[in-house]
Amino acid sequence: MLQETRIVLRNVGEINPVSVEDYRKRGGYESLRKALTMPPEDVIAEIEKSRLRGRGGAGFPTARKWSFVLKAESEQKYVICNADEGEPGTNKDRIVLSNDPNSVFEGMAIAAWAVGADRGFLYLRFEYPYVFPILEQALQNARDAGCLGKNIFGTDFNFDITVVSGGGAYVCGEETALIESIEGNRGEPRFKPPYPGISGLYGKPTVVNNVETLANIPVIMDKGGEWFSKTGVPSCTGTKVFTLCGNIAQKGVFEYPMGTNLRDIFETHGGVKDNRDLRGFMLGGQSGNLINASQIDLPMDIDSCQQAESVLGTGTIMVIDDYTEILDIVENIMKFFIEESCGKCTPCREGNIRIYEVIQRINRGEGKMDDMILLEELAETMNIASLCGLGQNSSVAVITSMHNFREDYLKAIERGRRA
Amino acid sequence: MKTEFTAQTEITPQLEKKIVAIAERYHKEPHQLMRILLDIQKVTSNAIPREVAIVVSRVTGIPEAKLYGFVSFYAMISPAPRGKYVIRMCESAPCHVTGAVAVMESIIKTLGIQPGETSRDGRFTLEYCQCLGVCESSPAILVNDMIYKNLTPGRAATLIEDYMRGDVS
Numbered sequence: 141m142l143q144e145t146r147i148v149l150r151n152v153g154e155i156n157p158v159s160v161e162d163y164r165k166r167g168g169y170e171s172l173r174k175a176l177t178m179p180p181e182d183v184i185a186e187i188e189k190s191r192l193r194g195r196g197g198a199g200f201p202t203a204r205k206w207s208f209v210l211k212a213e214s215e216q217k218y219v220i221c222n223a224d225e226g227e228p229g230t231n232k233d234r235i236v237l238s239n240d241p242n243s244v245f246e247g248m249a250i251a252a253w254a255v256g257a258d259r260g261f262l263y264l265r266f267e268y269p270y271v272f273p274i275l276e277q278a279l280q281n282a283r284d285a286g287c288l289g290k291n292i293f294g295t296d297f298n299f300d301i302t303v304v305s306g307g308g309a310y311v312c313g314e315e316t317a318l319i320e321s322i323e324g325n326r327g328e329p330r331f332k333p334p335y336p337g338i339s340g341l342y343g344k345p346t347v348v349n350n351v352e353t354l355a356n357i358p359v360i361m362d363k364g365g366e367w368f369s370k371t372g373v374p375s376c377t378g379t380k381v382f383t384l385c386g387n388i389a390q391k392g393v394f395e396y397p398m399g400t401n402l403r404d405i406f407e408t409h410g411g412v413k414d415n416r417d418l419r420g421f422m423l424g425g426q427s428g429n430l431i432n433a434s435q436i437d438l439p440m441d442i443d444s445c446q447q448a449e450s451v452l453g454t455g456t457i458m459v460i461d462d463y464t465e466i467l468d469i470v471e472n473i474m475k476f477f478i479e480e481s482c483g484k485c486t487p488c489r490e491g492n493i494r495i496y497e498v499i500q501r502i503n504r505g506e507g508k509m510d511d512m513i514l515l516e517e518l519a520e521t522m523n524i525a526s527l528c529g530l531g532q533n534s535s536v537a538v539i540t541s542m543h544n545f546r547e548d549y550l551k552a553i554e555r556g557r558r559a
Numbered sequence: 560m561k562t563e564f565t566a567q568t569e570i571t572p573q574l575e576k577k578i579v580a581i582a583e584r585y586h587k588e589p590h591q592l593m594r595i596l597l598d599i600q601k602v603t604s605n606a607i608p609r610e611v612a613i614v615v616s617r618v619t620g621i622p623e624a625k626l627y628g629f630v631s632f633y634a635m636i637s638p639a640p641r642g643k644y645v646i647r648m649c650e651s652a653p654c655h656v657t658g659a660v661a662v663m664e665s666i667i668k669t670l671g672i673q674p675g676e677t678s679r680d681g682r683f684t685l686e687y688c689q690c691l692g693v694c695e696s697s698p699a700i701l702v703n704d705m706i707y708k709n710l711t712p713g714r715a716a717t718l719i720e721d722y723m724r725g726d727v728s
Contacts, residue, residue, distance in 0.1 A: 228651035228690035261590060266597070266635045267691045269704040305593045307633025310689060324589030324621070326632040385653040385694035392695045426652055458694075464656050472655045476689055482632075 142396060142408040145371060147379050148232075148355045149395045151240040158277040160285045163242040169287045171361035175250045176295050180210055183254040187357070189365025191377045196222055196313070196350030197424070197453045198529075199376070199442040202357075205347060208337035209255040212345035217257035219248050220341065220348045221301075224265045224318055226310040227425030228476065229456035232381040233351035235393045237264070238271050240355070241278040245288060245301060247354030250361060251347050252299045260301040261341070263318050266308045275303050310480035314528045315340075315348040317482065328484040329528035352381055372398030376441035386422070386458035389413045398441040405457065406436065417462040420544065424453025426473045427533040429540035430466065449543075451536070466545045467503045467552055470537055474499055477534035488531025491522040495535055502549060505556035512542060512549060568608045568640055575614055577602045582618035592621070592629065596636050604640035605684070612638075634688065642677045642684035644722060646670075647701040650687045653694035658711070662698050663687075665712035669719040683722070702727075 146152070155162035163169070175183050188203035209217060221244055225233040237244060248260045264271060279301060283289040290298045309327045312318045316330035319341050340346025356378060360368045369377045376398040382405065385391050389410025396405060402421070412418050420432040428451045431438070438448055445452040460469065474496040483489045495518050501507050519535035526532045542549055570578075581598045585591050596607055596615070603611050607630045609623075616623045630636045648654075648663045667673060670683055677684040693699045696708030700715070705727075707718055721727045 225692055226690060229653045229694050230690075231692050231694055234692050265692065266633075267688075267701065270706065302590065304590045305597060307593055307597075308635035308688065309633050321593070322590045324592035324629070326628055383694055385697060386656050391697075422652060456694075458653050458656070460656060469652055469656065472650070472652050476651060479634075480689065 142400065142404050144395050145379050145397050146395050147359050147368075147371070148236060148243075148352055148381050149240075149393075150359065151243060152235060153239065155240065157239050157241060157274055158281055160242060160278070160281040160287060163240070164285070164287075167362060168242055168358070169246055171358035172246050172249050172253075172287070173293050175253050175361055176293060176297055180254045180256065183250065183361070184210060186365045187254075187360060190356075190360045190368035191365070192353065192356055192360060192368065193376060193442060194350055195352035195356075195380070195454075197227070197427075199452075202349065202353055205337060205349070206251060206254050208335070209257075209345045209347050212338055214345050216259075216342075216344045217255055218341045218344055218346040219252045219255070219257045219260040220315075220318065220322070220336075220346055221248055221260065221262040221351060221354055222313065222315065222318060222348055223268075223351050224263050224306050224313045225268075225351070225454075226265055226313045226480075227427065227454045227456060229383055229385050229422065229425050229458045230454040231383045231385075232393050232455060234268055234271060235381070236351050236355050237268070238274050241275050242282060242287075243355040243358055244351055245279065245282055247349070247357035248301060249288060249292070249299050250357050251349065251354065253297060255345070255347055257347070258298045258300075260299060261322055262301055262303045263306060263312070263322060264303055265306040265312075267306075272303065272305070279303070309482070310476075311482045311528070311530050314530060317528070318348065319346065326482070328482045329530075331527065373439070373441050373444070375443045380440060380452065380455045382440070382455040382457055384409055384457050384459070387413050387416065387461035387464065388457075388459040396440070399439045399444065402438040402440055402457070403436045405440065406459065412459060412461050414461075419460045419462045419464060419466065421460060422458040422469065422537070423456065424451040425456045426476055427529070427536060428453045428456060429536050430460075430469070430544060431540065432544045435544065449540070466541055466548045467499065470541050471496070471499050471503055473537045474534070477530070481530060481534075485525075485527040485531060487522045487525040488527070488534065491518055491526070491531065492534055494518055495522075495538055499538065502552050502556075505552060507549075507553045507556055509553060511553070515539070515542065568604050568606070568610050570610050570614065574602065578611060578614045579618055582615045585619040587620075592619075593633075595619075596630065600636065604681075605642065605645055606637040606640045608638055608640055640677075643682050644702055645684045645686060646719070647686050647688035647691070648674070649689070649691045649697070649699050649701075651690035651694075653690070654698040657697045659698040661712045662700075662710045662715045665715045666700070666719055669716045669723075
C-alpha cells in the first residue's frame with residue numbers, strides 16, 4: 141500500500157478554499173513575501189535547483205522557461221496559468237483550483253516577480269463553470285488582504301490576475317492556441333518559433349504554466365529547491381498528481397512521487413472494479429497511449445515512460461477491464477480528435493478523419509491487413525507534418541494499440557475475412 | 560446541426576437592453592469577449608445567432624464576421640438557437656468505458672430527442688460533448704452550469720424527468 145506524498149495537494153481538504161486567512165495560517169503567501177526580498181535571478185536559480193519540469197504534459201524545465209522571459213526586453217510581460225484541463229481522464233487541476241486556488245495565485249505572483257510581469261491571466265476551461273465563483277471570491281479575498289494587487293506587502297510590486305473562460309475547445313490547452321483565445325480569436329495554434337517566452341500574449345513575452353506546476357512553486361520557495369529535488373527521481377523531481385479513472389475500484393486524484401510504479405498505484409487503489417480482469421491502461425490521456433496488462437511494471441515519470449514508449453503526459457491512468465473492446469476505445473479516441481482538430485493545418489484536419497475511417501472499417505470486420513500499414517503511414521505523416529501537439533499526437537493511441545493489442549486488430553480483420 | 564427549434568431570436572427592446580449591458584463590459588479588452596458571449600447566451604436562446612451578433616458588434620466594434628468566426632469555433636457557444644437547458648453528455652473515453660452509452664440511451668428515450676436536437680417546446684437541447692473533467696465520477700453530464708456525476712441509466716432518467724417536470728430550475 142502506497143502513502144500519498146502531498147506537495148501540490150498540501151491544503152486540499154484542510155482549508156476553506158476561498159479563505160486567504162486559512163491559506164496564510166498554513167504558511168501561504170510567505171513564499172511570495174520571501175521572493176520579493178530576492179533578485180529575480182535568485183528566484184529562478186532556486187527553481188532551477190528544484191529541477192521542476194512542467195506538469196501540463198510536455199515536461200519543459202520551468203526555470204528555463206522563466207529565464208527566457210526574464211531576459212526578453214519589454215515594457216509589458218504576462219503570466220498565464222493554463223487551466224484549460226481538456227485532456228480526457230485528467231481532473232487534477234480542477235481539484236487544485238477548487239480546493240486551494242491561492243497556491244496557484246501565489247505561484248503566478250512569484251513567476252511574475254521572477255520575470256518582471258505585472259498582469260496575469262488564468263484561463264479556465266468552460267466545463268468547470270462551478271469553479272469560477274470560487275476563483276473570483278478567492279481572488280477578491282487575496283486582494284483585500286494585500287497579497288495581490290497594488291504594492292503587494294508594502295513593496296512596489298504590483299500583480300493582479302484576471303480569470304478568463306475557455307469555450308470548450310480542447311486545442312486551447314496548446315499554449316499558443318490558448319493565447320489566441322484570450323486575445324478574442326478562434327483558438328488556432330500559432331507557428332513556433334517564436335515561443336510565447338519571446339512573443340506571447342499581445343506579442344509580449346509571456347510565461348505559460350500549468351496549474352499543477354504553479355502550485356509547486358510556493359513550496360519550492362519555502363523549503364528550497366534542494367529539498368524538492370529529493371522527492372521523485374533525479375531526472376524528474378517532485379510528485380505527480382495522478383487521475384485514476386475508468387474501470388478501477390477506487391477512482392480519484394492522488395499524488396505520488398515521480399517514478400512510482402504503475403502496479404503499486406493500481407493495486408493501492410483496489411485494482412479492477414468488480415473483480416474483473418485487467419486488459420490494460422490508457423496513460424497520459426487520449427493523446428497518450430494504450431498499454432496492455434503485461435506492461436504494468438512501469439515507473440511513472442517523464443523519462444521512464446518515454447523509454448518504455450509510453451507517456452506520462454498529464455498523469456492520467458485509465459484502467460481498462462476485459463469487458464471493454466480496445467478497438468472500440470480507439471474509435472472513440474479518434475472521434476474525439478476529429479471534433480477537436482481546429483482545422484488550421486491539413487494533416488490534422490484530414491488525417492484524423494482518414495484514421496477514423498480505417499479504424500471503423502477494421503472494427504466493422506471489413507478491414508484488410510494492408511490497413512495496418514496505412515494506419516502507420518497516416519500516423520507518421522501527421523506526426524511529422526502537423527502544426528501542433530494535437531495532430532502530432534492524436535494517433536499515438538492507434539499506433540500503441542496496434543503494437544500492444546495486435547491480436548485485437550488481427551482478430552477483427554480475420555473476422556471480416558471469414559464473413 | 561439539425562434542430563427542430565427554428566424560431567428566430569426576436570430582439571425585443573428589453574432583450575436588447577440586456578445584451579447591450581453585458582456587451583458594454585468589453586471596454587476594448589479582447590480577453591473579455593468569451594465571458595461576454597457566454598453571459599449573453601444566458602439571456603438569449605442559449606445562443607449567439609446573427610440578430611444578437613449584430614447588437615454585440617455595434618457595441619464592441621468587433622466586425623460581425625469575426626464574431627461569427629469566434630462563435631462557430633467554440634463548442635460551448637452556438638450560432639443556432641438552443642433550448643433553455645442544454646444537456647451535454649460526455650463521450651470521452653473515461654465515461655465511455657464506464658457506461659456512458661447506456662446513460663445516453665436512457666436520456667434519449669426520456670427526452671424523446673436525438674443528440675443535436677432541441678425539444679419541440681424549446682426547453683431542452685441534447686448534445687454530446689467531450690471530457691467534462693470529472694472522470695473520477697464518470698459517467699457525467701452537464702446541464703447548463705450544473706454537473707451530475709456517477710450516473711446510471713436509471714438515475715439519469717429520474718434526473719431528466721425532474722427537469723421535465725420543472726422540479727429543478
